[in-house]
Amino acid sequence: MAIRRDGRTDAFFDGALRGELVVRRCGECGRWYAPDATGCAGCGAQRLEWAAAEGTGTLVSWAAVHGRGGGPASPIGLVELAEGPWLHAALAGVDAPAEGLALRARFTPQEEGEPLLEFVPA
């Protein structure tokens, strides 16, 4: 199970290799978006720029995805970045999840393919 680039979100992975959380930002009005956003719902700009976020946020909600075959569940969450947008993201090491829990982005290299973004307690 490897992550490959898709040509549309490569800047996110370039940032990940530098340890930076690179997301989307509207060059016109400055509103921040998740990396998979395609246009600005605020001002109508059709193109969003890539911009480095602080990489910190807070927990909005959380869940754990269980596979059919058993094995460990995958913790996931909604993370509100300091800049405002929410990311659907993996969690790691969050033993006591709570609304507003402070988190920071962490990138974990993989044997094959691109690194994975996870949020861990700040």
Added chain:
Amino acid sequence: MGAAIAGLGMTELGKVYGRSPRRLAADAVRLAVTDAGLELKDLDGLLVSHGLGGSPGIELAQTLGLRDLRVLSLMHAFGATAGAMVAHAAMLVQSGAADTVACVFADAPLKPEQSSGAAYDRSAREYYGYGGMTASQGFRSVNAYYALAARRHMARYGTTSEQLGAIAVSTRQWATMNPLAQMRDPITIEDHQNSRWVVEPLHLLDCCLVSNGAVAVVVTRADRAADLAQPPVHVLGWGQGHPGHAMERGSGFGLTTGAAVSGPTAMKMAGITVSDVDQCQIYDCYTITTLLTLEDYGFCAKGEGGALAASGALGPGGRLPTNTGGGQLSGYYMWGMTPVSEAVVQARGQGGERQAERNEVVLVSGNGGILDHHSTLILSPTRPGAGARAGR
């Protein structure tokens, strides 16, 4: 001049293989027309909708041999479509643009020897781009997104898994009395708690079924419906709500839905308030959807949906009979046609063993996306102005 649902047609539902969505849709329309005491040539309008298993297309009209239609269209607002179709059909007949309109939903996502979950799963061996990364980490199906909604409600209001379980249990109680329901064995809260996690905090018994099949209704003028084969089901009000929650700071995702707008619109049109509603047929893709919808309609205060469910109000003998056919959780998953079809049965008084005592005002909901789209219908066996609701 009002509009009424005059016919209901349902194919076999569930693990029904070998029929395409178009074939299923055609079968359902024929059944609905026959149920109404009409013939196909009486239709002058056809509205078509579909799930994820392929669309019947407007070519359905050709398949049925319908000629000189005055209205023909696909409609798509995900799970809110069925309510939107019935509302659109009501407006068509009230405006005179059409006289007798069939509304049909068909879907065939299930394949033989494949699990229900696989029909909606996005697992892969390789994943591409940012969206592929999050999919690889668990965001592979709508289950994950609804689980996040449920957890947010739990964290904010103290809603518990057992309270969601109360919805699964009461819905199943109703299903035991519906011969069409796919799941008819009674369950307990313990069964709910012991059912496997799908995406925690959602157990298997918090999640709806997946079904193949088709359901159609025929909408016509209320005066015409009165002369047809079945008791008319009058369409008193309708509404939609699309909150457009931005996924960013301040979002109401998981806390409020389009029902908060759709419900008041429909109830105002029908000239009723929430206290007039006798029973609810709620789009219940998950137990949390039922809970959120009832809160947003105002059957309890925001955050008290869990307590409402745990009180037993929603089950047989309760004060707010809800999903009396077993809903999508235990009955059959025909998207918005699940609640619409049961509402028609109940408003006609044809529920048999599961017929709720009161059916004067039946509220029907539709929900689409991840709580993104909502539709409401208010249905009644009594024609507006006929007086049976006066003095309630």
